Amino acid sequence: MHTSRSCRGSAGTPALSRRQLMGAGLLTAGTPLLSSCFGLGDTSGLVLEQPGGETPPEFEGRQRVVLWSSFTAHNAEVIQANIDAFHQEQDEIYCEVQIFEGYDGVESKLAASLQAKQVPDIAVLSDVVWNRFYLAEALEPLKGYFDDSFGTDSYDERFLAEGTVKDEIWWLPFARSTPLFYYNRDLFDAVGLPDRAPETYTEYAEWGRELSGIEYDGNTVAMRGYTGGDDWYFQGSVWAFGGAYSEGLDLKLTDDATIAALEYDRAFIHDDGSGYLAADPKGDFVSGVCATLLESTGSLSSIKDAAEFEFGCGFLPREVEIGVPTGGGGLSILTYASDTRKQAAWEVIKYLSSGQATVDWTVGSGYVPTTKTATESSEITALAEEDPNYQVAIDQLEIAQGPDIARRYVPETIVEAKDAIQSVYSAGEDAEKVLTRMEKELEPAIDRVREKYDQRVGE
Template sequence: MTGPSFSRRRLLSAATAAAAGLALSACAGRKEGEYAQVSGQVPDKFARRERVVLWSAFTAHNAEVLQTIIDGFNASQQDIYCEIQLFPGYPALDSKLAASFAVAQVPDLVTLSDVNWNRYYLAEALEPLSGYFDAGFRPDAYHPTFLAEGTIRNEIFWLPWARSTPLFYYNKEIFAGAGLPDRGPKTFTELREWGQQLKGYKHKGAPIRMRAYTGKDDWYFQGSSWAFGGAYSDGMTPMLESEQTVAALEFDRAFIHDDKMAYLTSDVNADFAAGVTATICNSTGALTSLLKAATFEIGAAFLPEQDQPGVPTGGSGLAIMRNAAKERKQATWELVKYLAGTGAPEWSLNTGYLPVTTSSLNSPKIKERNAKSPQYQVAQDQLSRARQADVMRRYVNETISEMLIVLQKVYSANADPAETLREAMRNLDPAVQRVMPKYHRLVAP
């Protein structure tokens, strides 16, 4: 990766931080109900209903699945019409939502990622939801692990929807041909040893490597930092420079540059499906598409440990905007109830995201699918090891973009992990100091 690319990433980071700052400043002083609803189009047959606008970051197949679910909601009753407005991914949605506060026009329900919803909480832009539940729809409708991640100081602000963890995927044909066990490696050390065993092995006449890395998402490194005993932070105390976090990044550097059995690619899924790499780490949400794309049998396993497990949760959830009018929020809650009951099993079944509700976990169709394709059950079982991202990654927006720079430098340019992480922390310190006061006022126990 060249210098100009790093500079561009820094500019993107600054732009995203500015958008987050806009959201924080624009929300200040606004009272409940003062934001207008974003514009859109309502079909004539729904013109007399209460309109609810859902902003979604899902694309392609997942967008189609969500639209089918929302069509079902619109057909299930006669009082509310839900309109989906789509954005090409979380950054695009995040930028538009931040800008919408400046003009006091917001959607009603938003799919916010596991790391950007916290900033809107700090901006006091999210509706507290605990008081909406009743005897007919209780918080225990949701998986407790995921529900807890959207709860701050005993108040619920963010509800589970498209939740996931990374899985370790492996090509069973390659493993069998190379004499490797039909399972995932128990530790990162074992993964590296298997990489040595794979050296020189050719699959369909072409040499392959053990693992393909992505430089587009630091989510996976968040997990491996835990596995080595490190972290991004302990509370809001940074730990990027700790010996253990450096060791996790040094493992990746050595696997790529010393062993030459791993590499950086722009599309891990395509490489895996093509048999270029023996293994990848990717989201449980990618499982359905991988199974369709691969011409070989895919193995799925827990992520490797080292000193301890390192499994991060990810994906997105649903938040209601606090400054929407009261009648809009009540109508939105009716949509939330539908999504939790009828919609959630259909969503999980057709996308591969983890079941997040009781209705999903008890769905006969999902149980049947898991029995037929046990990779899905592996994803559910691994949830017992999972935990949410470190505080600094969730509340200091610049952390992710800075860590992407770190990974690109180490993975592509063989940079020194310790020095690269030290530089990242120097760059991040002003942002940490900026967020610290509000974090301690609104979040810290």
């Protein structure tokens, strides 16, 4: 298990050429465009140019495929190793990986490139981004590409279903994850807490009041460091309290259960003193400043490498319901590529998602297995036996689910959610007031996408 937060891509600079980073034009994380109509609409048969780049002399004459990737640092090297192996195993296709800083970097550049009439052949899109490009009619339907050599049954059915709309596949699982509950065993033992994750958020709060404020190894310890830059975790706790961002496109932010989830966080931080808004929750956990962490499965190895204490992992707490969100990214083909480019892109995806490549990616990246080949491999079995925490990550998939519709199809939702949770985590604002404001701010954005959503997604 390697890398950092898999719900947003890795951080850091990869040990790859700067040319790859710059090949796609702009190297920028950017701010995602707040329009759900950043495609070109119904333009059947339109073919757009590839982004610029260079084909190495040894691959001259091959069909070039451009893959826009969100993976940096270690994961960039893992995927490039598989692409290098692909180049050695056949002599017709050359795949150039162009790297952007995280999922937001790919999203903003892809939105701009569509307007500039230029597209890559494959894009790594997050679980809350691909839907918007689907709504904009920019993605290629993939069901017809499968055959006897590589069928839909190659994938985990739960993950494959997340990329399926109206019985057509638009987004294939690749780098998928869920959050885990991480806890410092030494700190739990110091105050007599059980060696396990709390079963409910109520129990979590009770334990927080017992542990927070203790002095340990030179630190005054809190129970949890919160992140205000990612609402992924809040999506899960909302479900746990019986609430939702939305049902379809109908917002549920001011429902009592949704308010209860955010009020829980306000009380945990500001009434109990058990939590705080952290600049780097994972770093604080590793250094012993906080005793627990809600963090991606993809961080398991990096935490294991950095922590100088024994830690355990468990399922996320529940309350009145289960609240475990899936996250991470998948692969889509752009519909505006030529047929030749799209077929070559499919061969790249097939290679990355089958055989030893899918095993190497799963083991090397730290994401949970998305293909049956990876799940059933001896390497994954051995990894789970060696580290029970990794088995927790696999087992929790059984109760995980994809994000609410508003979070998928309305990009303003995540922006407004970050503002909302930061207001509560940092300033202790009233949860009902904050969520009422968030719902009011989102209503125009919902209205803008409703007709297109009903057409492309609704029954």
